[in-house]
Amino acid sequence: MPELVSIPADGWTLHGVVDIPRQSRGQRIGALLYHENYNTKFGTHRLFRELADCLACAGFYALRYDDRGMCDSPGICELTIADRLADARAAAKFFRAAYKLDVVVGWGLCLGATLALHTSASPDPQEQLDALILCSVLADPGIVSLPQFGYERVEVSKVAQEFFLRGNVLRKLLNAPRSFRSWMSKLGVIVRRHSRGTPKELGRMKATIARAGSLLAAYNGPCLMIFGDKDSYLTDFTERVNPNDRLGLKKKANPPEWVWIENGDHTFSSRGKTEQLFEATLNFLERLRDQERSALARLAGHAQAEQPRAAAV
Amino acid sequence: MKVLYFGELSRRLFGILDAPANASAGIVFCPPFGEEMMTTYARLACWGKQLADMGIAVLRFHPYGTGESGGHFSDFSVEGALQDTATAINYMRDRIGAKPLGLFGLRFGGFLAAQSAARTPADFVLLWSPVVKLSTYFRELLRTRLAAEAVHLGVQQVSFTTQSMVNEFEAGRSVDILGYEFSPALYRDMAKAFSWPETQATRNVLVLSRSSEQASIGSLPQKWTTGETVTKKVVADLPFWENFSSVFPRGFADSTQSWLDETLTHGINNA
Numbered sequence: 001m002p003e004l005v006s007i008p009a010d011g012w013t014l015h016g017v018v019d020i021p022r023q024s025r026g027q028r029i030g031a032l033l034y035h036e037n038y039n040t041k042f043g044t045h046r047l048f049r050e051l052a053d054c055l056a057c058a059g060f061y062a063l064r065y066d067d068r069g070m071c072d073s074p075g076i077c078e079l080t081i082a083d084r085l086a087d088a089r090a091a092a093k094f095f096r097a098a099y100k101l102d103v104v105v106g107w108g109l110c111l112g113a114t115l116a117l118h119t120s121a122s123p124d125p126q127e128q129l130d131a132l133i134l135c136s137v138l139a140d141p142g143i144v145s146l147p148q149f150g151y152e153r154v155e156v157s158k159v160a161q162e163f164f165l166r167g168n169v170l171r172k173l174l175n176a177p178r179s180f181r182s183w184m185s186k187l188g189v190i191v192r193r194h195s196r197g198t199p200k201e202l203g204r205m206k207a208t209i210a211r212a213g214s215l216l217a218a219y220n221g222p223c224l225m226i227f228g229d230k231d232s233y234l235t236d237f238t239e240r241v242n243p244n245d246r247l248g249l250k251k252k253a254n255p256p257e258w259v260w261i262e263n264g265d266h267t268f269s270s271r272g273k274t275e276q277l278f279e280a281t282l283n284f285l286e287r288l289r290d291q292e293r294s295a296l297a298r299l300a301g302h303a304q305a306e307q308p309r310a311a312a313v
Numbered sequence: 314m315k316v317l318y319f320g321e322l323s324r325r326l327f328g329i330l331d332a333p334a335n336a337s338a339g340i341v342f343c344p345p346f347g348e349e350m351m352t353t354y355a356r357l358a359c360w361g362k363q364l365a366d367m368g369i370a371v372l373r374f375h376p377y378g379t380g381e382s383g384g385h386f387s388d389f390s391v392e393g394a395l396q397d398t399a400t401a402i403n404y405m406r407d408r409i410g411a412k413p414l415g416l417f418g419l420r421f422g423g424f425l426a427a428q429s430a431a432r433t434p435a436d437f438v439l440l441w442s443p444v445v446k447l448s449t450y451f452r453e454l455l456r457t458r459l460a461a462e463a464v465h466l467g468v469q470q471v472s473f474t475t476q477s478m479v480n481e482f483e484a485g486r487s488v489d490i491l492g493y494e495f496s497p498a499l500y501r502d503m504a505k506a507f508s509w510p511e512t513q514a515t516r517n518v519l520v521l522s523r524s525s526e527q528a529s530i531g532s533l534p535q536k537w538t539t540g541e542t543v544t545k546k547v548v549a550d551l552p553f554w555e556n557f558s559s560v561f562p563r564g565f566a567d568s569t570q571s572w573l574d575e576t577l578t579h580g581i582n583n584a
Contacts, residue, residue: 002381004316015316017381037557040354042380045347045492049381071358072329074314269461269492 002052005098007065009090015072016065016091017041018099019056026289027102030061030095031281032129034088034112034119036136036267038079040071044267047109047274054278060285063095081205088115089127096126103288105131107281110233110266113137114208117215131222131288133281134256136266139213140236141206216256217247222291223256224284226277228264257284314365319374320400327381328374328401329358331365332408338577339370339409340439341401343394343429346421347454347493349554350379353419356553360566367570370409374401387487387494391425391447391502398429413437413581415517417569420444420554424509427537431510436581437517439572441565442552445529451503455479458490479504509534516542517581519572521565523548544572 007014033048035041041064042049052062067087069077077083096104106116106129113134120129138144216223227234242249249255259280264273320326332339342361344350361371375382376397378389398416406414415437418426423443430438444450455475462471478488482500489495513536520538522530524547530538538545548564 004318038355038559039351039557040380042375044351046379046386047492071355072314072316074362076359076362265461267492271489271492271494274492 005063005065005094007091007094009068009087012068012077012087013074014065014068014087014091015074016063016094017052018095019052019062021056021059021061024059028061028100029059029103029105029285029289030063030099030101031055031105031107031133031285032092032095032116033062033064034106034108034115035064036108036110036112038067038070041066043109045269045274047267047277050274051107051278051281054282055285058282058285059289061095061099061101063091065091080201081208084115085118085208088119089122089124092119092122092129093124093126103130105129105133105285105288107133107135108137109135111138111209114139114212117212117219118208120219120221121215129221131224131284132219133224133226133284134216135226135268135277136228136231136233137212137216137225137237138209138233139216139241140233141209142240143233143236144202144206144209213241213247217249217252220252220254222254222284222288224259224280225256226259226261226280228266228268228273229260230263231266233266234260314362319404320397324377324397324400325383326374326377326397326400328372328404329361330370330372330405330408331361332370332372333365333368335368336370336409336412337368338413338415338436338573339372339405340364340415340417341398341405342371342373343398343416343418343422343425344373344375344379345419345554348457348491349420352557353554355559356561357419359561363566364570364573367573369573370405370412372401372405372408374398385494387496390496390498391428391507392498394425395428395432398425399433402429402433402435413577415439417441418443421450424507427513428507428510430515431512434514436515437576438515438519439569440518440520441562441569442522442526442554443520443530445509445532447502447507447509448504451500454490454495455488461491509537511536513537516540517576518543519569520545521548521568522546523550523552 001020003018003020005016005018007016033052035043035048048064052064055062066073067079067084069075070079092104095101106119108114108116114137116129116132116134119127120132122128261268261273261276268274268277314329314331316329318325319328342357345353358373361373364371374397376389376394378384378386402414413436416426416430416435417439418424419441421444423440424447426438426440427443452475455478458473459471459475481488482497485497487494487496511534518537520530520543527547530545537543546568548568550562550564553560553562
């Protein structure tokens with residue numbers, strides 16, 4: 001049975017949903033699900049909602065939330081990447097305290113995985129994550145080309161291709177006289193975007209993403225990396241972020257585990273791929289449940305004697 | 314703003330009620346379908362908050378089997394979504410009393426709003442680029458799977474055709490469309506059972522669309538497009554439901570807010 005929760009974050013309130021385990025044994029483990037984009041708690045093809053449900057059935061807590069001023073959280077916010085990072089940390093702190101969790105695992109998809117990595121490096125132990133499950137992680141700042149977010153300069157050739165060559169070209173030509181005003185207004189949007197240049201927020205976003213590789217290299221806790229083998233982000237990760245194990249992941253005392261989902265795309269968009277994703281997640285969490293909290297803390301570098309790691313942002 | 318579950322326990326619905334004190338009217342948002350519900354969620358939520366700031370109560374809800382509501386996606390059907398819309402209308406009516414109550418819908422949500430208004434007359438209906446022909450829309454949804462296999466997965470030859478998917482439905486089996494499990498009931502509803510309602514019991518209607526959709530809008534039954542209380546307007550916005558953009562559909566929103574200002578100020582015409 002899901003519980004609706006309100007999470008305080010820098011004076012904002014984040015709306016969240018916590019799926020409570022039907023029955024629980026051993027350690028109280030919670031998975032904090034970080035969504036990928038400016039979208040909602042339930043995720044594309046309802047992935048997050050179903051994962052949370054699946055986790056609760058297996059005895060784990062699961063928290064999903066909306067960022068400040070977005071979707072079902074109150075207010076309206078021009079969300080920045082710094083806001084998203086602050087919300088990610090606030091959610092982790094809230095989840096651990098409110099549900100008295102022994103272990104909080106960050107589960108992120110795409111940019112959500114990047115957020116989980118940053119949260120794991122928080123200087124506040126209450127915000128840190130004891131383990132990570134990173135799906136289709138966005139670690140290469142070069143692939144953040146987001147004209148649709150209004151961040152990036154518009155490439156006129158690509159937009160022209162999109163507008164003029166997509167769909168039924170013959171019908172478009174026939175309708176051209178009637179569509180003239182609409183095309184002119186579109187042209188105005190393209191020119192304005194093109195002349196706007198690269199705003200600072202895109203730079204900040206790229207800088208945040210660029211740190212994902214080094215954060216992953218520094219992270220000592222249990223970590224599972226999941227990719228669909230047809231996802232272009234996998235190629236970006238292996239060829240641009242970590243070519244020839246530049247990050248030294250294989251040499252780590254506790255190297256990340258890898259799961260490749262055959263024929264899987266970026267969001268695991270089929271029932272079969274989704275089930276494989278859930279299975280890999282559950283296998284990892286079941287093994288965590290069998291470990292002692294103290295062992296996890298030692299691995300993740302949370303022990304009080306250790307120096308706090310560098311702040312994420 | 315209140316986030317809540319409502320409806321019967323066996324068909325629990327998730328909703329967000331943004332009801333300012335002394336709201337001048339209430340609007341029930343009928344969500345688009347599938348990925349379009351996702352891509353537009355943040356922006357429609359933002360617009361709902363803006364309307365609440367203008368003194369209009371807004372109820373956004375997730376039909377059964379979608380979003381945060383109960384059930385699985387395979388439980389989703391058009392008939393079920395219409396029942397859920399009726400539940401949402403009743404919930405809103407209980408909150409705003411005799412104040413004008415309207416329905417808003419984008420794309421498939423527009424179809425839901427029109428169907429619901431034909432069953433339970435609302436005081437006004439707001440339609441943004443409504444899906445007029447459900448069977449054509451359903452075919453397009455099936456084709457997204459073929460496109461995804463061909464483009465995203467780099468498959469040379471797709472393993473399904475639109476017809477083979479239809480055959481699966483006809484044989485009583487579900488079909489997986491990019492992670493959404495489409496049931497045979499949904500196929501029957503979308504491909505065969507439902508068409509745009511001929512009757513139109515709501516007198517105050519706003520239809521906003523893009524210039525490229527005029528052929529589709531032109532195929533609406535006459536009662537939905539003519540008459541002194543039907544307003545049709547073309548807006549210059551991009552098809553914002555096609556991607557996860559943060560660009561707000563300003564043309565749609567501004568035109569609607571102007572229409573609401575005028576209509577609510579001069580009084581709803583229910584004559």
